[in-house]
Amino acid sequence: MVTHHVHVSRYQGGHISDLRVNEQIRAREVRLVGPQGEQVGIVSLDKALQLAADVDLDLVEVAPTARPPVCKLMDYGKHKYETALKAREARRNQQQTVIKEMKLRPKIDDHDYETKKGHVIRFLKAGDKVKITIMFRGREQSRPELGLRLLKKLGDEVADLGVVESAPKQDGRNMIMVLAPHRAKQPVAAPRPGKKSDESEPATSE
Template sequence: MVILSAFCYLVKKYRRCHSIKDLQINEQIRDREVRLIGADGEQVGIMATKEAQKIANDKRLDLVKVAPNARPAVCRIMDYGKYKYEMQKKEKEAKKNQKIINVKEVRLSPNIEEHDLNVKAKQAIKFLKNEDKVKVTVRFRGRELGHTELGREVLKDFAEKTSEVGVIEKRAKMEGRNMIMFLSPKKSQ
């Protein structure tokens, strides 16, 4: 029983090494032979993993498996902590440069008055100027559902009022009791 559970633990540990994102380092590398790349980037050659590990230990660096699918696997001698820190720094920088797009919603009804439509259009223009997308929803209640063409006309009129700063990304489409249209900001050139 104890031997079986220890075996299962080893099998799970071995499988986990292949499924996680982090690279295998030092004793986690189970290949017999590896193609070794030195700390300076020069190609050392194909050798036993234990030999490569010994070379890395002599230089007080880590042996890192960089190409696990290659035959034989490619390992590199490097400072793993420093490498991991650099990668985290790059990821953080990439996240910082991402543009977050928000979707704002404007709700209308099929029998909306002209002034109310203008107020909603001004609100949508403000959203579009802030580089946000706008989801325009016309809600149908009761017998209004039989006159969806009125909602389509309202959305068409709304799109014309906001055409200076926005373009239709997705045309008007029924979803349940609502008719939905998406507007996105015009590309400034």
């Protein structure tokens, strides 16, 4: 029987996974799948192990209940790493996204607008989505263009930090829009105190 002591030693013990790897496989013959997914066919276990050793890959029993069991040639260490990476990414994507809400009036004054825009900027920088709600009262409900204009202005002014995920739409007496942060954006590091004075040239007396 062919043995592959050096090649197999990295994965002996079965502690990485329940899958049988290399000489842990017990079947006399296997249905072999190549590293690119190509069907090699039914071969003896000895031949499959030899093929794995020839290309410096592992023989992994991916379907043990099949008859004969299905084995694939792969880099098992790389496979485990990529599987763990995908699992972490899936868990990250499943995390509930925080949605903040900011309410504005269609005829908001400049000072209040700038204050509320500052909050929106802070939320986006923190990676949170922001639901912008324009609240109409009385006759203001007949002027939806005021809300649209305000939402467009706000969206344009924070475009470097977020995108309009949900376009403005009427919701009863209100009009809403949802902003989402740019995920690729990285926080801008604050300049270190004294850096400007350190880099500036010394003053010269005349």
